[in-house]
Amino acid sequence: VNGSVDVVRRFECVCCTDSFKPEEVLRAPCQHYYCRTCVTSLVKACTKDESLFPIKCCKKPITATSLRSHLESDDLRDLFSLKIIEYNTPATRRVYCPKTRCSTFMGSLPSSSTREMTCQKCHAQACGICRGTAHVGKDCPQDKGCLEVREMAKRVGWQTCPKCMAVIQRVWGCNSMVCKCGTNFCYGCGATMLVCKGSCAKSAAY
Numbered sequence: 598v599n600g601s602v603d604v605v606r607r608f609e610c611v612c613c614t615d616s617f618k619p620e621e622v623l624r625a626p627c628q629h630y631y632c633r634t635c636v637t638s639l640v641k642a643c644t645k646d647e648s649l650f651p652i653k654c655c656k657k658p659i660t661a662t663s664l665r666s667h668l669e670s671d672d673l674r675d676l677f678s679l680k681i682i683e684y685n686t687p688a689t690r691r692v693y694c695p696k697t698r699c700s701t702f703m704g705s706l707p708s709s710s711t712r713e714m715t716c717q718k719c720h721a722q723a724c725g726i727c728r729g730t731a732h733v734g735k736d737c738p739q740d741k742g743c744l745e746v747r748e749m750a751k752r753v754g755w756q757t758c759p760k761c762m763a764v765i766q767r768v769w770g771c772n773s774m775v776c777k778c779g780t781n782f783c784y785g786c787g788a789t790m791l792v793c794k795g796s797c798a799k800s801a802a803y
Protein backbone atom coordinates (compact mmCIF):
# COMPACT_ATOMS: atom_id res chain seq x y z
CA VAL A 598 0.00 0.00 0.00
CA ASN A 599 1.57 3.28 -1.07
CA GLY A 600 -0.66 5.43 1.12
CA SER A 601 -1.95 7.74 -1.61
CA VAL A 602 -5.26 6.23 -2.52
CA ASP A 603 -7.30 8.42 -4.82
CA VAL A 604 -10.76 8.64 -3.43
CA VAL A 605 -13.08 10.17 -5.98
CA ARG A 606 -16.36 11.20 -4.46
CA ARG A 607 -19.33 9.62 -6.17
CA PHE A 608 -22.79 11.13 -6.20
CA GLU A 609 -25.95 9.13 -6.25
CA CYS A 610 -28.72 10.15 -8.64
CA VAL A 611 -32.06 10.32 -6.78
CA CYS A 612 -33.87 9.01 -9.83
CA CYS A 613 -31.93 5.96 -10.98
CA THR A 614 -29.78 5.54 -7.79
CA ASP A 615 -26.64 4.94 -9.88
CA SER A 616 -23.49 6.77 -8.77
CA PHE A 617 -21.66 9.35 -10.86
CA LYS A 618 -18.61 11.61 -10.88
CA PRO A 619 -19.22 15.16 -9.59
CA GLU A 620 -19.01 16.70 -13.08
CA GLU A 621 -21.67 14.29 -14.32
CA VAL A 622 -24.44 15.33 -11.98
CA LEU A 623 -26.76 18.26 -11.52
CA ARG A 624 -27.19 19.44 -7.95
CA ALA A 625 -30.74 20.54 -7.17
CA PRO A 626 -31.37 23.33 -4.60
CA CYS A 627 -32.53 20.61 -2.16
CA GLN A 628 -29.05 19.00 -2.44
CA HIS A 629 -30.34 16.03 -4.40
CA TYR A 630 -28.36 14.90 -7.43
CA TYR A 631 -29.52 14.02 -10.93
CA CYS A 632 -27.53 12.29 -13.66
CA ARG A 633 -27.64 13.56 -17.26
CA THR A 634 -29.86 10.73 -18.43
CA CYS A 635 -32.43 11.46 -15.74
CA VAL A 636 -32.27 15.25 -16.35
CA THR A 637 -32.84 14.55 -20.05
CA SER A 638 -35.93 12.42 -19.44
CA LEU A 639 -37.33 14.95 -16.93
CA VAL A 640 -36.93 17.80 -19.43
CA LYS A 641 -38.33 15.69 -22.28
CA ALA A 642 -41.46 14.98 -20.22
CA CYS A 643 -41.75 18.67 -19.31
CA THR A 644 -41.71 19.76 -22.98
CA LYS A 645 -44.76 17.54 -23.51
CA ASP A 646 -46.63 18.35 -20.31
CA GLU A 647 -46.90 21.91 -19.07
CA SER A 648 -48.04 20.79 -15.61
CA LEU A 649 -44.47 19.58 -15.00
CA PHE A 650 -43.15 23.13 -15.43
CA PRO A 651 -41.14 24.45 -13.65
CA ILE A 652 -39.22 21.25 -12.92
CA LYS A 653 -38.88 20.85 -9.16
CA CYS A 654 -37.27 18.57 -6.63
CA CYS A 655 -38.62 18.58 -3.07
CA LYS A 656 -40.92 21.46 -4.16
CA LYS A 657 -37.93 23.65 -5.02
CA PRO A 658 -37.60 24.66 -8.68
CA ILE A 659 -34.38 23.67 -10.45
CA THR A 660 -33.06 26.55 -12.57
CA ALA A 661 -33.45 26.28 -16.34
CA THR A 662 -29.76 27.13 -16.75
CA SER A 663 -28.55 24.13 -14.78
CA LEU A 664 -31.10 21.84 -16.44
CA ARG A 665 -30.02 23.03 -19.89
CA SER A 666 -26.33 22.47 -19.16
CA HIS A 667 -26.99 18.85 -18.21
CA LEU A 668 -28.99 17.83 -21.27
CA GLU A 669 -27.74 15.12 -23.60
CA SER A 670 -28.88 16.69 -26.88
CA ASP A 671 -28.72 20.15 -28.46
CA ASP A 672 -32.11 19.67 -30.10
CA LEU A 673 -33.74 19.11 -26.74
CA ARG A 674 -31.88 22.13 -25.35
CA ASP A 675 -33.40 24.31 -28.12
CA LEU A 676 -36.86 22.81 -27.70
CA PHE A 677 -36.73 23.33 -23.94
CA SER A 678 -35.72 26.99 -24.38
CA LEU A 679 -38.73 27.53 -26.66
CA LYS A 680 -41.05 25.72 -24.25
CA ILE A 681 -39.87 27.93 -21.38
CA ILE A 682 -40.86 31.03 -23.38
CA GLU A 683 -44.21 29.41 -24.24
CA TYR A 684 -44.95 28.35 -20.66
CA ASN A 685 -44.03 31.81 -19.37
CA THR A 686 -46.50 33.44 -21.79
CA PRO A 687 -50.07 33.69 -20.44
CA ALA A 688 -52.28 31.19 -22.32
CA THR A 689 -54.55 33.98 -23.60
CA ARG A 690 -51.60 35.69 -25.31
CA ARG A 691 -49.97 32.63 -26.92
CA VAL A 692 -50.01 32.50 -30.69
CA TYR A 693 -49.69 29.11 -32.42
CA CYS A 694 -49.14 28.44 -36.11
CA PRO A 695 -52.59 28.45 -37.80
CA LYS A 696 -51.59 25.40 -39.88
CA THR A 697 -52.98 22.60 -37.69
CA ARG A 698 -50.32 20.15 -38.84
CA CYS A 699 -47.62 22.57 -37.69
CA SER A 700 -49.16 24.26 -34.60
CA THR A 701 -45.73 25.57 -33.58
CA PHE A 702 -45.68 28.18 -30.82
CA MET A 703 -45.05 31.51 -32.55
CA GLY A 704 -44.69 33.80 -29.55
CA SER A 705 -46.77 36.26 -27.59
CA LEU A 706 -49.47 38.45 -29.15
CA PRO A 707 -47.64 41.48 -30.55
CA SER A 708 -48.33 45.13 -29.83
CA SER A 709 -50.95 46.71 -32.11
CA SER A 710 -48.30 47.85 -34.60
CA THR A 711 -47.56 44.31 -35.83
CA ARG A 712 -50.50 42.69 -37.58
CA GLU A 713 -48.97 39.52 -38.99
CA MET A 714 -46.69 36.95 -37.39
CA THR A 715 -44.68 34.41 -39.38
CA CYS A 716 -44.14 30.81 -38.27
CA GLN A 717 -40.40 30.11 -38.06
CA LYS A 718 -40.99 26.49 -39.02
CA CYS A 719 -43.43 26.49 -41.96
CA HIS A 720 -43.56 30.25 -42.74
CA ALA A 721 -47.36 30.35 -42.46
CA GLN A 722 -48.73 33.70 -41.30
CA ALA A 723 -50.95 34.24 -38.30
CA CYS A 724 -53.04 37.30 -37.48
CA GLY A 725 -51.56 39.22 -34.54
CA ILE A 726 -55.04 40.27 -33.41
CA CYS A 727 -57.37 37.24 -33.52
CA ARG A 728 -54.54 34.61 -33.59
CA GLY A 729 -56.13 32.85 -36.59
CA THR A 730 -54.81 32.62 -40.14
CA ALA A 731 -53.58 36.01 -41.40
CA HIS A 732 -56.16 37.89 -43.48
CA VAL A 733 -53.96 38.77 -46.44
CA GLY A 734 -54.87 42.23 -47.69
CA LYS A 735 -57.95 42.37 -45.46
CA ASP A 736 -58.74 43.75 -42.03
CA CYS A 737 -59.08 41.41 -39.10
CA PRO A 738 -62.78 41.04 -38.10
CA GLN A 739 -61.65 41.43 -34.48
CA ASP A 740 -59.63 44.59 -35.06
CA LYS A 741 -61.08 47.16 -32.64
CA GLY A 742 -60.23 50.09 -34.91
CA CYS A 743 -62.09 48.43 -37.76
CA LEU A 744 -65.03 47.52 -35.53
CA GLU A 745 -65.40 51.20 -34.67
CA VAL A 746 -65.33 52.19 -38.33
CA ARG A 747 -67.99 49.56 -39.05
CA GLU A 748 -70.20 50.77 -36.20
CA MET A 749 -69.88 54.32 -37.45
CA ALA A 750 -70.64 53.16 -40.98
CA LYS A 751 -73.80 51.45 -39.74
CA ARG A 752 -74.94 54.65 -38.00
CA VAL A 753 -74.57 56.77 -41.11
CA GLY A 754 -76.06 54.05 -43.28
CA TRP A 755 -72.97 52.75 -45.06
CA GLN A 756 -72.61 49.05 -45.74
CA THR A 757 -69.80 46.60 -45.13
CA CYS A 758 -68.85 43.94 -47.65
CA PRO A 759 -70.08 40.57 -46.28
CA LYS A 760 -66.89 38.86 -47.43
CA CYS A 761 -63.94 41.12 -46.67
CA MET A 762 -65.71 43.48 -44.25
CA ALA A 763 -64.51 46.58 -46.09
CA VAL A 764 -66.70 49.62 -45.45
CA ILE A 765 -68.39 50.80 -48.63
CA GLN A 766 -70.17 54.07 -49.20
CA ARG A 767 -72.60 54.07 -52.06
CA VAL A 768 -72.26 57.20 -54.12
CA TRP A 769 -75.10 56.55 -56.51
CA GLY A 770 -77.17 53.92 -58.16
CA CYS A 771 -78.73 50.60 -57.44
CA ASN A 772 -78.34 48.27 -54.51
CA SER A 773 -76.15 45.80 -56.35
CA MET A 774 -72.62 46.69 -55.24
CA VAL A 775 -69.31 45.19 -56.29
CA CYS A 776 -66.63 45.43 -53.62
CA LYS A 777 -62.93 45.79 -54.49
CA CYS A 778 -62.55 42.15 -53.39
CA GLY A 779 -64.92 41.11 -56.17
CA THR A 780 -67.91 40.31 -53.97
CA ASN A 781 -71.27 41.35 -55.38
CA PHE A 782 -73.58 42.27 -52.55
CA CYS A 783 -76.79 44.10 -51.77
CA TYR A 784 -76.36 47.60 -50.33
CA GLY A 785 -79.82 47.36 -48.83
CA CYS A 786 -79.42 44.34 -46.56
CA GLY A 787 -75.67 43.75 -46.68
CA ALA A 788 -75.96 40.14 -47.87
CA THR A 789 -74.29 38.80 -51.00
CA MET A 790 -76.42 39.10 -54.12
CA LEU A 791 -76.56 35.30 -54.30
CA VAL A 792 -78.38 35.37 -50.96
CA CYS A 793 -80.44 38.52 -51.38
CA LYS A 794 -81.18 38.24 -55.12
CA GLY A 795 -82.56 41.79 -54.88
CA SER A 796 -85.60 40.48 -53.04
CA CYS A 797 -85.09 41.99 -49.56
CA ALA A 798 -87.45 44.60 -48.11
CA LYS A 799 -84.65 47.18 -47.87
CA SER A 800 -83.76 46.55 -51.47
CA ALA A 801 -87.23 47.67 -52.51
CA ALA A 802 -87.04 50.79 -50.33
CA TYR A 803 -84.12 52.28 -52.25
Ligand SMILES: [Zn+2]
Pocket residue numbers: 610611612613614615631632633634635636
Ligand atom coordinates in the same frame (compact mmCIF):
# COMPACT_ATOMS: atom_id res chain seq x y z
ZN1 LIG B 1 -30.18 9.08 -12.88
Ligand SMILES: [Zn+2]
Pocket residue numbers: 625627628629654655
Ligand atom coordinates in the same frame (compact mmCIF):
# COMPACT_ATOMS: atom_id res chain seq x y z
ZN1 LIG C 1 -34.95 16.93 -3.75
Ligand SMILES: [Zn+2]
Pocket residue numbers: 694695696699700701716717718719720721
Ligand atom coordinates in the same frame (compact mmCIF):
# COMPACT_ATOMS: atom_id res chain seq x y z
ZN1 LIG D 1 -46.08 26.64 -38.83
Ligand SMILES: [Zn+2]
Pocket residue numbers: 724725726727728729730732736737738739
Ligand atom coordinates in the same frame (compact mmCIF):
# COMPACT_ATOMS: atom_id res chain seq x y z
ZN1 LIG E 1 -57.49 38.34 -37.37
Ligand SMILES: [Zn+2]
Pocket residue numbers: 758759760761762763776777778779780
Ligand atom coordinates in the same frame (compact mmCIF):
# COMPACT_ATOMS: atom_id res chain seq x y z
ZN1 LIG F 1 -65.29 42.85 -50.24
Ligand SMILES: [Zn+2]
Pocket residue numbers: 783784785786787788793794795796797799800
Ligand atom coordinates in the same frame (compact mmCIF):
# COMPACT_ATOMS: atom_id res chain seq x y z
ZN1 LIG G 1 -80.82 42.86 -50.04
